[in-house]
Amino acid sequence: MIAWPIADLIPHAGDMILVDQVLAFDDDSIHTQLVVRPGGLFNREDGSLPAWIGIELMAQSVAAFAGCQARLRGQPVELGFLLGTRKFECNVEHFPAGTELTIHGLRSLQDDSGMGVFECHLTGPGIHAQARLNVYRPPQAAEYLAAAPAQESSHD
Structure with missing residues (x-):
């Protein structure tokens, strides 16, 4: 198990943090x-x-x-974006209360622009889900967001 609290590794807060802990990670997986x-x-x-x-x-x-990779490099945890998923499959309609779930993510592609693809599997007692996630983490997320044009609202 990793000693870093999950709240220090992801840019989520409060009730939006759904994962409890990182069990292990390496250069390409978590x-x-x-x-x-x-x-x-x-x-x-x-x-x-x-x-x-x-x-x-x-x-x-x-x-x-x-977040783990950033912490290892002494860098801040930055915002990333889920662009989409492909081939999400799950053998159940819901995950019962009290069920322990484990997620494995394996990086299959990442380029210098911040685009990445992860093959993910979620397992629990009698539960298996899988998907391919397409993600994007801009090299300078704060600057990327600041550069986005402001949307104007109009009132009739």
């Missing part, structure tokens, strides 16, 4: 874990999480990977 707890922003009435949240769990694991 293993994270969480226990499904009722009462969160995305929980169903029975305390379970809908299976589509698996995409966000995978994305937060990829964000934690980037």
Whole structure:
């Protein structure tokens, strides 16, 4: 298990942090874990999480990977973007409350512009989900966001 708190590795806060901890990581992969707890922003009435949240769990694991890499280099954790997913498949409709889930993300591509592709698997008792995540982390995220044109609103 990694000693860094997950909140120090991903640019999320409060109830938006869904992953509990990083179990291990290396140059190209990460293993994270969480226990499904009722009462969160995305929980169903029975305390379970809908299976589509698996995409966000995978994305937060990829964000934690980037955070671990930044921490190793002595750099700040920066914002990244989930551009899309391909081939999301899950064998269940929801993840029951109390279930321990493990996510494995393997980087299959990353270029100098900040584009990356990760093959992700989410597992738990009788649960398997997988997807390919396309992500983008601009080299200077703060400058990238500041350069975005402001949207003007009009009132009739």
